[in-house]
Amino acid sequence: MDVDRSKSFDADDSFKLLGSEIRLGIVRALGETWGPENRDPVPFSELRRLVGTEDSGQFDYHLGKLRGTYVRRTEDGYRLTYPGVRVYQTLEAGTFNERATVEPFDLDATCFGCGSALEASYRNHLFRIACGSCDRQYYKYFLPPGQVTASPVAELLDTLDTALRRDLAAVVSGVCPSCSGAVELAVGPEVGCVFDANDVLDVAASYDCTLCGSHLESTVGGALVAHPALVSFFYRRGVDLSDRRLWTLPFVHDESRTTLRSTDPVRAAVTARCDGDELSLVVDGGLDVVSVEGAP
Ligand SMILES: [Zn+2]
Ligand SMILES: [Zn+2]
Missing domain, CATH: 1.10.10.10 (Winged helix-like DNA-binding domain superfamily/Winged helix DNA-binding domain)
Known part of the structure; x- marks a missing residue:
């Protein structure tokens, strides 16, 4: 070419x-x-x-x-x-000129660490979902001020959930959601700079764009949210994962559901539960699913 x-x-x-x-x-x-x-x-x-x-x-x-x-x-x-x-x-x-701030308000969701209500807030162009009690951070994500000021809360939360899923789908596939550049991804106990601060995750995933420098991080469960084995595991049991917001999904945010099995080579297992059944996906250091264990 x-x-x-x-x-x-x-x-x-x-x-x-x-x-x-x-x-x-x-x-x-x-x-x-x-x-x-x-x-x-x-x-x-x-x-x-x-x-x-x-x-x-x-x-x-x-x-x-x-x-x-x-x-x-x-x-x-x-x-x-x-x-x-x-x-x-x-x-x-309004990305360059508008400024908007939303003081923390309670969400209809609880923290997987301490059981308190999760809070949402908006400051410095970033929409934040965190626990009000133990300060565990779930998401800190760019939304344009124009969208924040124009939307009712429920719509804004849907927007955030959709934007997160869209961007996760892109980076997991190795494409930057901001510039379509190539993304380098890493899975392990020492990756990222956001989740580490919480000191609760044994393993996380991070994504760095080689073109624009954009940086994203997610839990390993978050990276797998659109994986066909997980989607169909829930769907067969009457749960459509796209109807649930990411911060309410235990396999995404309950740290007891993600286990670092080995570091060389990296193997991390994410376990989902539904209707008394269990499904575990084991990924390698490149986020490829190397085995699926449990009920299909
Ligand atoms: Zn908490
Ligand atoms: Zn980029």
């Missing part, structure tokens, strides 16, 4: 291009105009009207600066390029 990178340019320059109110106005106007009802490019005069710039020459100058990076000119007008779409989406989600 031949890859041509000759049209790439400096990352610093690409951000500098956005340093103008008119240029951000152009990105916003093109993003807002485009939708299911309208896929047409926006003509110059219409775009200038939407941005509200009187001076045609000044507007043309700024539009020219965006052309080729964030904006593409076609015969019928202008549209956003893919980087332009990403800038528009980030602006709309």
